[in-house]
Structure formats: structure tokens, C-alpha cells
Amino acid sequence: MELFESYLRDVKRSSQNTISSYLRDIRQLSEYLHAHTDADLGSAEEEELCEYIDWMRSNGKSVATVSRAIASLKNFYGFLLNNHYVQHNPTGKLVPDKAKQKLPQILSSKEVELLLAQPECTDAKGYRDRAMLELLYATGIRVSELISLNITDVNLSAGVIRCQGRDKARMIPMYPAAVRALTEYINFIRPQMIAAPDEQALFVNVSGERMSRQGFWKLIKNYQTKAGIEKTITPHTLRHSFAAHLLENGADIHAIQEMLGHADISSTQIYSHLVSKQLKDVYNKAHPRA
Known part of the structure; x- marks a missing residue:
């Protein structure tokens, strides 16, 4: 997690808000895996990750929240794969829902x-x-x-x-x-x-x-x-x-x-x-x- 944080900050030049969001999403996945499966972050397969996303949706998480979580997982596992911490990327089947774009609120x-x-x-x-x-x-x-x-x-x-x-x-x-x-x-x-x-x-x-x-x-x-x-x-x-x-x-x-x-x-x-x-x-x- 520390190496991933350094990668986001120093290589991708992500904002602090993005870094905090990604790390929070990964920790929440880790907690889910610990509570509901025998897998951890390093051993989770496509099936566990798909079940996690379905669990988020069934618990009323918004389209935006789920989409951001998927983006976080894809970034995290892409990082793990590129650095040889995992043998394959298990996020291939994760597809974000299409959200209706909300127009921003403006003042007259x-x-x-x-x-x-x-x-x-x-x-x-x-x-x-x-x-x-x-x-x-x-x-x-x-x-x-x-x-x-x-x-x-x-x-x-x-x-x-x-x-x-x-x-x-x-x-x-x-x-x-x-x-x-x-x-x-x-x-x-x-x-x-x-x-x-x-x-x-x-x-x-x-x-x-x-x-x-x-x-x-x-x-x-x-x-x-x-x-x-x-x-x-x-x-x-x-x-x-x-x-x-x-x-x-x-x-x-x-x-x-x-x-x-x-x-x-x-x-x-x-x-x-x-x-x-x-x-x-x-x-x-x-x-x-x-």
C-alpha cells in the first residue's frame, strides 16, 4: 500500500484527494475480503472482485461510488502486475455502470x-x-x-x-x-x-x-x-x-x-x-x- 501510494504521488502525479480515495477503496476491499472470503488483496481472483462490486451495488452504493471503486481496483492491480506482485490482473471483468452525466449547479x-x-x-x-x-x-x-x-x-x-x-x-x-x-x-x-x-x-x-x-x-x-x-x-x-x-x-x-x-x-x-x-x-x- 505504501509503494502504491508513492506510485500515485510521484509517478502518476495524482492529487491528494485522488490518492486518499484510491487508498480508502483498496482498504475497503481488503476488509470485505477478510470478512467474506478466504482471499486477501494479493490472492483475490476475478470471482471475488466481481462479487465485491455486486455487494457494493446491493448495499445501495451510488453509480459514481462503484465506478470510482472499480477505477481504484484497476489502478491498484495494474500496479501490482507491473511490479510482479501478482501473476495476472483480476479486474478485467469489472465494468463501471454508465451514469447519467449530471450538469453542475451554477449561480446566475x-x-x-x-x-x-x-x-x-x-x-x-x-x-x-x-x-x-x-x-x-x-x-x-x-x-x-x-x-x-x-x-x-x-x-x-x-x-x-x-x-x-x-x-x-x-x-x-x-x-x-x-x-x-x-x-x-x-x-x-x-x-x-x-x-x-x-x-x-x-x-x-x-x-x-x-x-x-x-x-x-x-x-x-x-x-x-x-x-x-x-x-x-x-x-x-x-x-x-x-x-x-x-x-x-x-x-x-x-x-x-x-x-x-x-x-x-x-x-x-x-x-x-x-x-x-x-x-x-x-x-x-x-x-x-x-
């Missing part, structure tokens, strides 16, 4: 404006929160990328940030309001918040250390409640809204792909489906003969 332009207006710039936290939300909507970066930003990744005079993605770094422009919010935070607020003069993190918590994903989650849920927005907002909602709003206003999908850091254009094309669905909904509601 008015809802975005309402959310961004919630942080009150009366204390350091308010200035920081406004800068975080403005930057997130201005650039469409992932929350993991947002909290990983360092102070050296921001070029205020050029109005861009340097974002280190999973495979490569990308430069993303910001609109003027985001630049202003960041300028105020960096010049006047951050120096008061950091715990140590050599702190590199762009955004820090009340202890003066790098903001966590969980901390940002609580922050955005709090502002959702204050704004009275009934839609379910996740840390990715502003990212989805950024992409959809750019597409609605005529941005080239390849430019959006570059800014989002998608390796495959198919990941970006989901926003085309989203915009098309919204236009159809508007048509059905507004056209007198619809």
Missing part, C-alpha cells in the same frame, strides 16, 4: 453579485474573504489551487495570477474589481494576519497560517446563508459559474479550457451542454407557443 450573474457582496470590509477577515471570493470568480481556479497560492504567484501590476495546476502552471487574468480587492488585502491586511514574516501563503486563517479547504468550505456556506441563496453551493460552484458565464458571453471554449486547466476539451464541453439547457428552459418558459 445576480446571485454571484449577491454572494460577492456579503463579506463586510470592516475587519481583516472581511477584506480577506472578499479577495478570496473575487479571485475565485475572476479566475475559475479550483479551491485546492486557491488555497495553495503563494504571495509570489500574484502580479498585481499585470493583473494576473500564476496557478500551479496538476500538470503545469498557467497564467490567468483578473478583472479590475478582483485586482483591487487583492491589492487592499495584500498591502494592508495580510501583513497584519500572517503569523511569521516569511509566510508564503497568499491566504491565511485567523492563526496566520495557510487557509485550509475545510476553512474555505465553512466560509462560503456562511456567506450563502447570509445572501439567502437557496441553491446548493459547493467550493466548485464559482468555478462552474465562471466557465458558464464566459461561454454565455461568447468566450472561445479552448480559451476557457486553458484557464480552467482542463487537459481534455471534453471536460470543458459540459458547460456548452449547461448553457444550451438554460437557453432551452428560458425558451420553454417564455415562448407563448412552447
